[in-house]
Amino acid sequence: MSSGAPVAVQPVPRGGLGRMVGRRITDWLPAAVVLVATFALWQGLIVWLDVQEFLLPKPTSIATTFWDDKSELWHAGWYTFQEALGGFVVGSSIAILFALVLARWRPLGSALMPYAIAANAIPIIAFAPITNQWFDGGLTKSSKVAIAAVLCFFPVLVNTLKGLTSVRPQDLELMRSYAAGEVEIFRRVRIPTALPFMFTGLKVATVLAMIGAVVGEYFGGALNALGVLILTRSRLFQFNEAWAGITMVCLFGISLYVAVAILERVTLRWVPSTTE
Amino acid sequence: MSVVQIKDVTKQFGEVTALQGIDLEIEPGEFVSLIGPSGCGKSTLLRIIGDLIEPTSGTASVNGKPARQARVDRDYGIVFQDAVLYDWRTVSKNIALPLELARWDRRRRADKVKEMLELVELNGFEDHYPWQLSGGMQQRVSIARALSFDPALLLMDEPFGALDEMTRERLNMELLQIWEASGSTIVFVTHSIAEAVFLSTRVVVMSPRPGRISETIPVDLPQPRTAATREEPRFFELVTQVREALHLGHDAERPAQPSEATV
Secondary structure (H helix, E strand, O other), rough: OOOOOOOOOOOOOOOOHHHHHOOOOOOOHHHHHHHHHHHHHHHHHHHOOOOOOOOOOOHHHHHHHHHHHHHHHHHHHHHHHHHHHHHHHHHHHHHHHHHHHHHHHHHHHHHHHHHHHHHHHHOHHHHHHHHHHHOHOOOOOHHHHHHHHHHHHHHHHHHHHHHHHHOOHHHHHHHHHHOOOOOHHHHHHHHHHHHHHHHHHHHHHHHHHHHHHHHHHHHOOOOHHHHHHHHHHHHHHHHHHHHHHHHHHHHHHHHHHHHHHHHHHHHHOOOOOHHO | OOOOOEEEEEEEEEOOOEEEEEEEEEEEOOOEEEOOOOOOOHHHHHHHHHHOOOOOOEEEEEOEEHHHHHHHHHOOOEOOOOOOOOOOHHHHHHHHHHHOOOOHHHHHHHHHHHHHHHHOOOOOOOOOOOOHOHHHHHHHHHHHHOOOOOOOEEEEEEEEOOHHHHHHHHHHHHHHHHHHHHEEEEEEOOOOHHHHHOOEEEEEEEEEOEEEEEEEEEEOOOOOOOOHHHHHHHHHHHHHHHHHHHHHHHOOOOOOHOOHHHH
16 A cells, blocks of 8 residues: 555566466465365264265265266256356446446435445345246246346445545545546546455355345246256255255356456456455 | 745634635745644645645635646646555556646657656666555655656645655655756645755745744755755754744744743
């Protein structure tokens, strides 16, 4: 940060994407150990306590089922992921546009923000059965896209708006000394300041988008959707298959999160914590 | 024609009178320091010259036009106590900011940035981000940015206040070299007596509550100033003169207490 205190001159971070994303293998080692230990403990406890499969299957049986059904799971997952991604893109884009408008015309912001924050507390997922009826009886992607979009909207809006209005007064004073207009101030100060906040909102939104799509499908959706697959398999007592479906949801959810996190690192090269 | 002309300026912040009855004229090529204790309104006065604050009454003009018009025409560059660099811009991009706003084309910007980097001796740091620089280097970037569009007037608000003594003295020398090379007029706010005397052609001493100019002291030290200037007897005389003016202004604000009268 540009505080006045003298600090030692740091070396310039060099290298491309790989350097920014990839850390040394030793940095990942503790997390890998925890992962392996968790699965080993899970497996061990089930064998030792003789837990019934419908309560919790063994990780190895889930893995075997996942491998056997990988083609079906992949296609179902891809279908649901498209809904989540669509909702994420639509919801986040509208939220960013809204944030820009509310930050530009502040009275509008003061009038609407209390309701936006209150609306943020509404369990939007409760509307899923109704939105399914709004769009084609719930059999196409659009109803899930809508649910995911609404879920993504609020965290992105609230965080982006917070960022756009968190500009340091001296940053604005400098622009004023150059007689810069409102558009210039947005472009060169407010938006760059808001980017780290916006990415925080976007990362929250990736998780919500997957939840929105899958839970939306629980209330009815295409037969080849992942949420429908998980629901029907657990009704048929095919718990390994249901768990394999949940694993697929996790993989797609994590992928979307990681994609946004990488985009964040590439975009926010100036933030010290993203280059360490 | 004066570069800066302040006529009977008063500034109220609510109940508080920050400035009262300020008259000040600054000629081209002068280096004028505003010095005074905290709360004497020296930064406020600087901001009135830059039209970052509007006076409650009185007028401020720069280059013979109202301060507002001078700001719109980008007649001055400004350096704040914090370097106020944009964290998301590299050193080069920070220096180029006013040039981008003035719609200079890319090639002309690059040439000018290169020239400014040489001026403030930051070659090789063009692609660094502000957090990678020391405080002194950040402030040099800030000076380069203020000078990049060749303003006739440079406003500086305690630019070296947060730096250690060694860095401050080195940057004082660099600033004088830049001033001589550019021929610009500088208004410099500081609370260091030695710094004010060493740099200036004229020291304006201010006193608080309400802020006003209590004395103006011309500095007749020979140009160019060198490290040896700080050791000349005349330097110490002027430092003493400024110090006494500061104390006079400070004591005048309240009636003498009985205990003080006996000292």
